[in-house]
Amino acid sequence: MKSGVYQFLVGCFAAIGSFLFGYDLGVIAEVVASDSFKSLFLQSNADTRSGTVVALFTGGCFCGAFLASYTDRLGRRGTILMACCIFVVGGIIQTAGVVIAMLYVGRLIAGLGVGFLTMIIPIYQAELSHRKIRGKITSLQQLFNAIGQIFATWIGYGCYMTWAGTGDSREWRIPLACQIVPALFLGALIFLFPESPRWLCDHDRAEDGLKTLAKLHAHGDINDPYVIAEYELIQAQIAEEHSQKKVGYIDLFKGWPNLRRTILVMAIQASCQMTGVSAIQYFSPQIFAQIGISTGESLLFQGVTAIFAFLGTATCIATIDSVGRRPLEIYGCLFLCITFVINAAIIKVFPASAPSTGAHWAFVVLTWLFNFVFFWTSGPLSWSIPAELFGTAMRLKGVSWGAMTSFAFNTMIGQVTPIAVSAIGWQYYIVFIVCNLGNAIFFWAFLPETKGLNLEDMDELFRDHPTFVPRSHWVPSSHIDEDALVYSKRERVLESGKTGADVLQHVERAA
Secondary structure (H helix, E strand, O other): OOHHHHHHHHHHHHOHHHHHHHHHHHHHHHHHHOHHHHHHHOOOOHHHHHHHHHHHHHHHHHHHHHHHOOOHHHHHHHHHHHHHHHHHHHHHHHHOOOOHHHHHHHHHHHHHHHHHHHHHHHHHHHHHOOOOOHHHHHOHHHHHHHHHHHHHHHHHHHHHHHHOOOOOOHHHHHHHHHOHHHHHHHHHHHHHOOOOHHHHHHOOOHHHHHHHHHHHHOOOOOOOHHHHHHHHHHHHHHHHHHOOOOOOHHHHHOOHHHHHHHHHHHHHHHHHHOOOHHHHHHOHHHHHHHHOOOHHHHHHHHHHHHHHHHHHHHHHHHHHHHHOHHHHHHHHHHHHHHHHHHHHHHHHHOOOOOOOHHHHHHHHHHHHHHHHHHHHOHHHHHHHHHHHHOOHHHHHHHHHHHHHHHHHHHHHHHHHHHHHHHHHHHHHHHHHHHHHHHHHHHHHHHOOOOOOOOHHHHHHHHHHOOOOOOOOOOOOOOOOOHHHHOOOHHHHHHHHOOOHHHHHHHHHHHO
């Protein structure tokens, strides 16, 4: 098996954790719209309660993302296992809910587990990946998010059409119960896959780190020059980090290189939520009702939307490492802005009181296009880019801070959207129009390109690269020239001047 294929498959398995996030994002629209759920839990304060059911999940994600930054001792795999166990408990409580408080508690606990997963999985994927395919592998986080949404929306639609109007709680209990299965599968098998080589090197297991790098990049050949060069880059950065004091959250804001990265990570995650995607995902029946589309039809359309999300993410995986991060963010936000402008106009001109079949289809098709482009651009990149920007010592804290920002904005959108749609209708879209345009300008001005760089190059990038980036060009001094390493095995070893045995002897002496 080719090393790139192996890395891709490991990344796919880890991304099952993101499947859980996508499933929960997709299923909640059907749950809060189901007749049985409404009669049991939404008899009073329906908008506030439905918003709270959504918001508590993302509030739990916020807490999980914060706590995940303190799980370094567990390793990447240990953190994933713990998160799966937490998620299963939350899923069981939701499924068994008989009072609204059980839904609140179950959503909060499940969100806690997802917060751990969505924070640690892109880090795990990035640390396993070759720099030339890192974008593809970290984008698997969003691909499996989209697959989760496909399962959720179609399972939810089937249950709604089967039990709508009957008062049968299976209408929403079955969709909630289904999410427990992949969490059990991921938790049970995660230790069959390799630990992050960077985590191993950072925790005095350098020999295991070298062997894992060889397994990932060279079919287990520890004499491969690329493996040795990558290993030495990792060791050099870790040695420098260990010579300094322990990193805390406050260090994210010390010095312009770190503060700049922190601002970018926060902006990337906040901008992703302010595209408006979460409002559409969580409350599609209420949003579609503004132009007279029924709940059943809106859930059907949401199922198709999830398919477009999958296709968009697949397109991102195919293009991210060739096109780059900057163009996708900039042009993606501009397109999302245009779709919101047109849809706002459609809702204003053709409200539910004056239905139009043509307007219905225009709104639906634009929503599908919105999701395709979002999952091609902002969606995957909101997790791929933050996982790349920090060095080993600060990666957990930096990605955690970005994830917390994402979930904070996600929680706000979940709580505000049902109230805002009821109160101001199409004018709520103006918020997302302005934000998408602002996002595009910000990324054009300040987001550097990280395509093809090693993770160990990022400290140098943010130290030497200008803040205003549109016309700047930067090449890392530590770049591994792989073209110079393309020889037969024997010649490559001679060219490198060092063998895996030399490295292992050095490790043993250091120990």
